[in-house]
Structures are given as structure tokens and as C-alpha cells.
Amino acid sequence: GAGVSQSPSNKVTEKGKDVELRCDPISGHTALYWYRQSLGQGLEFLIYFQGNSAPDKSGLPSDRFSAERTGGSVSTLTIQRTQQEDSAVYLCASSLVYQGRGYTFGSGTRLTVV
Amino acid sequence: KNEVEQSPQNLTAQEGEFITINCSYSVGISALHWLQQHPGGGIVSLFMLSSGKKKHGRLIATINIQEKHSSLHITASHPRDSAVYICAVRIQGGSEKLVFGKGMKLTVNP
Numbered sequence: 001g002a003g004v005s006q007s008p009s010n011k012v013t014e015k016g017k018d019v020e021l022r023c024d025p026i027s028g029h030t031a032l033y034w035y036r037q038s039l040g041q042g043l044e045f046l047i048y049f050q051g052n053s054a055p056d057k058s059g060l061p062s063d064r065f066s067a068e069r070t071g072g073s074v075s076t077l078t079i080q081r082t083q084q085e086d087s088a089v090y091l092c093a094s095s096l097v098y099q100g101r102g103y104t105f106g107s108g109t110r111l112t113v114v
Numbered sequence: 115k116n117e118v119e120q121s122p123q124n125l126t127a128q129e130g131e132f133i134t135i136n137c138s139y140s141v142g143i144s145a146l147h148w149l150q151q152h153p154g155g156g157i158v159s160l161f162m163l164s165s166g167k168k169k170h171g172r173l174i175a176t177i178n179i180q181e182k183h184s185s186l187h188i189t190a191s192h193p194r195d196s197a198v199y200i201c202a203v204r205i206q207g208g209s210e211k212l213v214f215g216k217g218m219k220l221t222v223n224p
Contacts, residue, residue: 031210043200045211056209089155102147102159103212110155 002026004106006092012112013082021077021109025094032075033095033103034067038088046090049075082113117141118215120201126221133188135218137201140182147212148175148186149200157200160186191222 005024013019025032034046045059049069060066064083069075079086089110093103119138127133137146148160161168161175163184168175172191177184188195198219202212 033211035212042216043202043212043214045213048209048211050210056211058209059211091157093157102162103149104159105149105157107156 004092004094004104006090006106006109008109009107010110010112012114015084015113016081018078018080019082019111021079021090021111023075023077023092023094023106025073025075025092026104027073029094029096029104030072031095032069033093034075034077035091035093036088037091037108043091046077079111082111084113087111087113116215117205117213118201118203120199120215120218122218123216124219124221126223127191129192129222129224131191131222133191133195133220133222135186135188135199135201135220137184137186137215138182139184139201139203141203141213142206143179143182143203144206145204146177146184147202147204148184149202151198151200151217153197160199188220193222193224196221 007022032049035043036046037043047054047057047067051072052069064080067077089108091108092106095103117140121136146163150158150160163175163177172189174187198217200217201215
């Protein structure tokens, strides 16, 4: 596609429910990143994929968070048993890492846990 | 102490002014990024630098590796430049993840 596509754009969920956030990167981009921006806070790294593998998942805040990437393309970030502190904008970005290019960000998913 | 510090945190300017946004970092890096986030939340990658200087339109980004400092300059500023400008670094020898500064909110008044 022409850009990085994220869905849904907004999600309101009840505390304790599971949510899945989807990222469809630019076709051919080998690297995919998930970041989180909480209200009034800066961006924080969650996980990075190169192809289908995740060399760095050090930013995932707890074992309730997991992510996968299939076919070197679409990625899903899953949050189990959501908590109010999970409320944030979840941003996905993709890039052609080894060609030294910059990032292309998606518009994000605004998650609100009530 | 954050690994990436930006100054100032907020800046209000008049249309037409020359603006400089600063970023300092405390670690060895392989690249530095300047990002722009508009009020609607979308993030645009402006520059990726590993040395020297880059220019795109009215925007100029410079980096001094020895001093661990980068600047983003906006010439002939315009109200549409109003946004949060974020500096982020990729740590040398680390993974591909970015470490972000807290951003600088720029408001350009007509």
C-alpha cells in the first residue's frame, strides 16, 4: 500500500478484555516497529520485527502484551486482560532498515480502557 | 536522566521567524531522526542523519557527532509549521529501536 495502515483507528474496551491491534506496513518494508504514546508522555518503544522475527521485544511492558508478524507483512499487537494504564495511542512504523531510510508511521490506534 | 534531551520544551514564534530546535544525547548513536507530530497525532519522518547536514525545503537539520548534538532549523516559519518536533536516536551497537526525546511544541502565530 501507499502508507502504513493501522486498524482500528479508535478502540474503547472494558478493563479485563483482550484487544488486537493491526498494522499493515508499506509493501516491501522489512522492518516493523510498534511504539506507544501515553497521554502527555513521549513515545516509547515496544517491539521491533525484522521479517517475521522479533530481535528486540524489550519494550513490551508485561507478559499481557504480545505481537506477531506473518509473511513478513501484517503485524498484530495483542493486549490481554487490558488495564486502564494500557490506554494510549499505539503507533506502528515500517522502514527499509538496511538501506538507511527513514521511517513511515501509521496514524495509530487510540486505545481507551474503561 | 533521559538519554535524549530537547530544548526548549515549548516555543511560540511569529510567522517569518527563524527557529532553532535543539537535541542533545548522551549515548553513542548510529543515526538520529527528526520527526514532526501534528495536532491530529500523525507522525512524519523529516530527516535521518548520521553526520553533517541535510536540507529539505525550509527545513535544515545538522548533527555534531563529537558534541552529541543536533539542531533542526526552520526558515521563514509559517503557522502550518506548528507541531511537536521530536528528536530520536538509534543507539550504536543496539537494536534498531528508537529512543525518543520528549518533543518540543512549536506554535507559529500569524
